[in-house]
Amino acid sequence: MAAYPRGRALRTAKAMGRAFVVYAVLMILGVITAVPFIWMLISSLKEPGTLFLYPPRWIPDPVRLRNYVDLAQQMPFATFFLNSTKIALLSTVGSLLACSLAAYAFARFNFVGKSFLFAVTISCLMVPYQVELIPVFIIFYKLGLMDKHIVLWGPAFTGSAFGVFLLRQFFMTLPGELEDAARIDGASRLGIYWRIFLPLSGPALTTLAIFTFMGSWNDLLGPVLYLSTKSKLTLTIGLAMMYHTWGATPWHLVMAGAVVSVLPILIVYIVGQKYFVQGIVMTGLKM
């Protein structure tokens, strides 16, 4: 009888010790993960004169929100932001439409050449993007589309192997009864797609939407290859340009710009975390 409480105390002590170790490791990893973000935010609020003090200051004093105003005034930063938003939104809409249409056909109909077409689509997932880069660049160059935004969002309207695959897998799991009922009620193929498949596919569509938006928003290579006019640049290339060409990098503004470019995705991430996780697990997509 006497041993029991001592055993439990021992067990709790052991459990507490373990929890302590776990939290210690988690904290170390957490600090490593968080410090760059914290540094980004802090620096964006510093006076230009206090940026390079040594040792570094971890609390901006005074807090200078004006950096964000300066950012908008000294660079066409609002334009960059709008350009990024426009391109990312159009890409998302295009990708959802094109991928869901193709995925619907792959999931529900039999047609001549279907398995061949699907095999070709899947094989695209295995090709490194560098192989496609040069010919696509030449095609857009010959079409006279250099320095036009459509180069960046237009391709989304033709879908992507990743999106088609993702949605097809999901569509295959939807039960057929609803469609049968709708067909008896005289619904057309397009009607079934629009009124049954799309509404039932919220999670899969959201995952694809988030990934497309994020991919487009964070894309640097596309803008680097295709855009040159200052008023047409996106956030990513705008930031890279600020870093590269201004000789002495205006770090407080660059950091403010970085905060602005991270923020929208961060908000989406906080709201729709589970879709990010789902997307990673389903596809192993590396970003």
Add this chain to the structure above:
Amino acid sequence: MSTAMPVARSAATARARRLRALRHNLSCYAYVAPLITNLVFLSTGPVLYSFFISFTNWQIVLPPVWVGLRNYTGQLASPEFWTVMWNTFYYTLGYVPLSMIVSLVMAIFVNQRLPLISLFRSLYFLPVVSSGIAVALVWGWIYQPTFGVLNWFLDAAFSIQGPRWLSDMRWAMPALIVFGVWRSMGSNMIIFLAGLQGVPNELYEAARIDGADRLGEIRFVTLPLLTPSIFFVLILSVIGSFQVWEATYLLTQGGPAKATLTISYFIYQQAFLWFHMGIGAALAYILFFIIAIVTLVQFRLQRRWVYYR
């Protein structure tokens, strides 16, 4: 007359059936039409086109000139190409093991039933969703030799005079590797976590009854059952490590003195800075070939160590 009638009718129904099949196929193709455009002009078509380009000397403004295998042989004979290969290999060899170990540890520690755990999980994933350019910028500053946070930390904590990181030939590549690991550890963690959550509890209980301690559980239950996830992450990490471009573009441009010039950035340089489309395409095909071989070898080897239940 009486026998001709059914024949005519069946011919008519056959035609009607064919017409219906045609209409069905056409309607299906309307759904996949955008995707076909993609395949022809943006993915599969370009892959074939790229193969043709790799046999030409093409500077875009002038028409392409057929040069046969010269782009390939020229690269294989140039010392620069082998520097690039070595650098790529160096990056892969540093990045893949480090990234896998860190994210596996993360996943194991995050897979506990303790308060606030999900907060850490979300935090670790943050670098993955952030704009690569924004975080690379911060890291550029962290690595800055004179006023950077890293050298300050090394000095303050260990009294070590840090190197010049990104502008030091020896340290630029490790610096990029660490950045790469930091950026992707969250997504690997998620894959490992999904694997960990698939390990049934009975097995842990059985191991405990057999007298296994915490490390024994990891060694004899967790790791064997996690090998499919480890394999998956390994494949993705190796492929990903061949394709780093963003951080190189922003922070080092392949320098100092080509110390961080990896294949992906080299392709960009050849094709889009110097407009050597032919050489760029040849290099892209060499990359494709290497990725295919390495992936194939990994699939072959998996039989020896991956345990599928």
